[in-house]
Amino acid sequence: MKAEMEGQTDPLRTVSSMKQKPSEMTVAFIGNPNCGKTTLFNAYTGANLKVANWPGVTVEKVEGAIDSHGVHIHLVDLPGTYSLTSYTMEEQVSRNFILSDQVDVIVDVVDASALERNLYLTLQLLELGKPVVVALNMMDIVEKRGMEIDLHRLPEMLGVPVIPVSALKRRGLSVLLHAAVHHRGHVRPDRLIHNHSDETKHRHNHHDEFAMVYSDALEDKIDAVRSMLHKRYPDIYNHRWHALKLLEMDPEVTKNFPVDDPAHVIDRSYETDIINEKYNFIEEIIQEVVVNRAARAAATDYADKILTSNWLSIPVFLCIMAVVFFLTFFIGDMLKGYFEEAIDFLSQGAGGILAAAGAGDMVVSLVCDGIIAGVGGILTFLPNICILFFALALLEDSGYMSRVAYIMNDIMNKMGLSGRAFIPMILGFGCSVPAIMASRALENKEDRYRTMLVTPFMSCSARLPIYILFSGMFFPNHAMLAAYSMYIIGIVVALVSLLAINVIRKDTSDNALLIELPEYKRPSSRTVAIYVWEKVKDYLSRAGTIIFAASIIMWFILNFGPSGYGDMANSFGALIGRGLTPFFAPIGLGYWQITVALIAGISAKEVVVSSFAVLFDGLNINSTAALAALAATLGQSGFTALNGYCMMLFSLLYVPCAATIATIHAESQSWKWTAFSVAFQIFVAWIITFAVYQIGSLVG
Incomplete structure (x- = not known):
């Protein structure tokens, strides 16, 4: 990410800096590993790429181009990532490109069968203030489990278009691309409807602005840091995102955008608090949009009892x-x-x-x-x-x-x-x-x-x-x-x-492994x-x-x-x-x-x-x-x-x-x-x- 320090340019500085010619645009595909992102990319471009079931295969962005809806569209397949917090090299590649001026629309490919886990990255992308379209993939697995997803309520809670697609069966591809083309330049969310009761409604007037609204105490800190950023870096496009990263003590943002903090608002890292509140909101979304959530993939669980057992x-x-x-x-x-x-x-x-x-x-x-x-x-x-x-x-x-x-x-x-x-x-x-x-x-x-x-x-x-x-x-x-x-x-x-x-x-250190075990599926x-x-x-x-x-x-x-x-x-x-x-x-x-x-x-x-x-x-x-x-x-x-x-x-x-x-x-x-x-x-x-x-x- 390029920093704005005393006149340098920040990737989120202006909306106009992201725009290309009206007849051209760049769409970035991003999502969790194993969400079907690269399969979707292949369906559009016909690129002969390897699709694998573990993170780390797509370690650099892969590009393709198509002409659709009267626009020459550059498609970029980014490495699979669980978040925009740069811990691994995959996350760094994805984050750096997403924050650059090159992206016009972000297509967030979401595994509908694992909606709770995938929505964490979605909420992070929404906070960037860039145009986002959600591609709800693998709906066939949801149906097989006897589950249903309310496709009217979900976009109301996220404030962005949500398009059901099947990368494997090549369904919904034209509709998704149409939404991406017409959502270009939409940096503010569409109509947001959160059914908060009077007891849970926040006193901050942010519900019409942001999909993700935090607790009053955390919003107070965000507003205070935003004010500091406004004074020192008035040209930053998205002060809220930078404020959140400063509260998380993100190393890159903290180094590139230091602020004077006489009141010691940033007294510790609030990363855990921000993560927990995001998941609280995700749970609220799941409760409202997913029906028959208790259905499980019994075949996968049964197979894993043998294939991942300690002895066999x-x-x-x-x-x-x-x-x-x-x-x-x-x-x-x-x-x-x-x-x-x-x-x-x-x-x-x-x-x-x-x-x-x-x-x-x-x-x-x-x-x-x-x-x-x-x-x-x-x-x-x-x-x-x-x-x-x-x-x-x-x-x-x-x-x-x-x-x-x-x-x-x-x-x-x-x-x-x-x-x-x-x-x-x-x-x-x-x-x-x-x-x-x-x-x-x-x-x-x-x-x-x-x-x-x-x-x-x-x-x-x-x-x-x-x-x-x-x-x-x-x-x-x-x-x-x-x-x-x-x-x-x-x-x-x-x-x-x-x-x-x-x-x-x-070396006696313990090396923990965080890896997704995707559902078994027919190749x-x-x-x-x-x-x-x-x-x-x-x-x-x-x-x-x-x-x-x-x-x-x-x-x-x-x-x-x-x-x-x-x-x-x-x-x-x-x-x-x-x-x-x-x-x-x-x-x-x-x-x-x-x-x-x-x-x-x-x-x-x-x-x-x-x-x-x-x-x-x-x-x-x-x-x-x-x-x-x-x-x-x-x-x-x-x-x-x-x-x-x-x-x-x-x-x-x-x-x-x-x-x-x-x-x-x-x-x-x-x-x-x-x-x-x-x-x-x-x-x-x-x-x-x-x-x-x-x-x-x-x-x-």
């Missing part, structure tokens, strides 16, 4: 993830065969066409052994990737993933963090880049750094092809279990690392489809860019050496691999081809698989028979199932991809911390893989 929650979570990976392998492998045949047909066809065109052996090798073998090897895993993302999308949109953070809270507390820190780790199952970015939701900088340090240990989707390749090669009868163990090991290593750091720090087919398509599109774009380029580069360094084009054993890649082999030998990976593949995997983890195809003379890794032959060949040189498992383990734990490293630097703003993170991950990967290989060799 974690075993159930592990079983759910086991089912996810069973489906990923069982169904994915059935579909994978068709992709293998298509890639094999493409490779043979390309080779035949090039040979018929008189292309040389080097060109044929580049196309078939380099490009098609590298990129094609990645594309064959697309069915497995689709099924994994589909299952994760169902879990997220159903409301289950919020419970994971909740049930992990006690464990994370022992690591010196709250259950909220487990959210980025869970996101890491999809991709480490957004997972690292989601650590912004943590309030403490040190907590964010620790979370970023261990999040790359989680098995992102890019590692899945590595698991599928090596588990299928060395554990054909137990491939799913071998791959699933990587996910469990990643979680355990992350938690043990956090515990070790916490022991060294000797939206549209939301799931958008989520899966975005992930598949990203996977395909990587195959067509990073992996394509990496495959070509790998082919060149493996087919050219000091003496030019020739034997791969004398190539530049072989020289680099042999130079680093002593580092990898103690962990069972002392083969120059493996070394080169792991180095190439820093560009993108899928490149490990595509490099593997190129490294072994353009081997068709899509063929089951070829993989069996390769496993036998490797076995003759001493590379057994134990080595294969160590390969998966080291791929899980060592340096994350280049994009993740860049994100760690962007979030930490420190090359020193980024270098430490990379070194830490290499150290942990080497130590654990060393232990597994050496113990396995002794036992075997």
